[in-house]
Amino acid sequence: MxxxxxxxxxxxxxxxxxxxxxxxxxxxxxxxxxxxxxxxxxxxxxxxxxxxxxxxxxxxxxxxxxxxxxxxxxxxxxxxxxxxxxxxxxxxxxxxxxxxxxxxxxxxxxxxxxxxxYLEKPRVNDIYGVDFSKIFKNEDPTYKYGTMVVVSVNLNVIEVQSSTHAYDGKSGVRKDIFNGKAKEAFYYADEVTPFNVRETIKFYDDGAIFSVNRK
The missing domain is CATH 1.10.132 (Topoisomerase I; Chain A, domain 4)
Incomplete structure (x- = not known):
């Protein structure tokens, strides 16, 4: 030993x-x-x-x-x-x-x-690792980690789509981002949600956004 x-x-x-x-x-x-x-x-x-x-x-x-x-x-x-x-x-x-x-x-x-x-100057296809429970109401308190992808940028307003996949830990999100699964269109819901840049920066400060990925 x-x-x-x-x-x-x-x-x-x-x-x-x-x-x-x-x-x-x-x-x-x-x-x-x-x-x-x-x-x-x-x-x-x-x-x-x-x-x-x-x-x-x-x-x-x-x-x-x-x-x-x-x-x-x-x-x-x-x-x-x-x-x-x-x-x-x-x-x-x-x-x-x-x-x-x-x-x-x-x-x-x-x-x-x-x-x-990246948050201050967002681009289309930026992927955010997020805690949905800190952004949206009535989210599952256990399976709360997923991703949002930026689909449009208009001055200081972005539109994002949220993933249909959610995990009980951040590791699942990081794995999907790493292996490219989170880049696929089928990974996201069709619904689009607008946020302004100040909101996304506040989300990051509060831990609601825990990673920002750009390729």
């Missing part, structure tokens, strides 16, 4: 997960609900602080408990870390985790910027 961690390597996920959860609760409690998620600088500061903590703990543990090996031929001494996660010393994760987090955060910011640009 593959050893995920050695020694106290488990402290890496424990500290990062616990710290982020506690920081979010703490910040939202004092600054108002949603403040943590709405302010990127808070996340970055929390990430840096936690990374420093993990780095310090890793250095202390491995400097104290590292195993010294002596080469029988050269007499050269080397020290191997006693506390690792996925074969990497604890302190290395103080760099890896922030790098992954910031990369994902940058990608998400780029996607959000692109989505807003």
């Amino acid at each position: 593959l050893a995920i961690w050695k020694g106290k390597g488990w402290v890496v996920p424990a500290i990062f997960l616990a710290a982020f959860a506690d920081v979010q609760l703490f910040v939202d409690y004092f600054m108002g609900e949603g403040f943590y998620s709405d302010n990127r600088w808070v996340k970055v500061m929390a990430l840096v602080a936690v990374a420093i903590l993990v780095g310090v703990i890793g250095c202390l543990f491995n400097n104290r408990d590292g195993v010294i090996h002596v080469d029988s031929e050269t007499g050269k001494k080397t020290k191997s870390p006693a506390h690792t996660l996925l074969f990497l010393p604890i302190e290395v994760w103080a760099v890896i985790v922030p790098f992954i987090f910031l990369s994902v955060d940058y990608f998400n910011a780029e996607q959000e910027s692109k989505s807003l640009t």
Whole structure:
């Protein structure tokens, strides 16, 4: 069986997960609900602080408990870390985790910027992944995720057709968009619904539109 961690390597996920959860609760409690998620600088500061903590703990543990090996031929001494996660010393994760987090955060910011640009300047055949229950009344509260396709654009007003297919999760929608099924005419109802651009941007801000796709 593959050893995920050695020694106290488990402290890496424990500290990062616990710290982020506690920081979010703490910040939202004092600054108002949603403040943590709405302010990127808070996340970055929390990430840096936690990374420093993990780095310090890793250095202390491995400097104290590292195993010294002596080469029988050269007499050269080397020290191997006693506390690792996925074969990497604890302190290395103080760099890896922030790098992954910031990369994902940058990608998400780029996607959000692109989505807003597409919503501000819509085109025919743009496909929106949507939560119908946040847009229309009396929608199924379970099977509520589907798509809308833009069929016409007239200044700041668009007309869309809604999919006849709906899912209980966003993954089904993303799959249909990815494999091209959501591009087919049979996928949509004949009824056309008008929205203005301000409405669609508001839908995006509220999570009613969760993806914007353009080919």
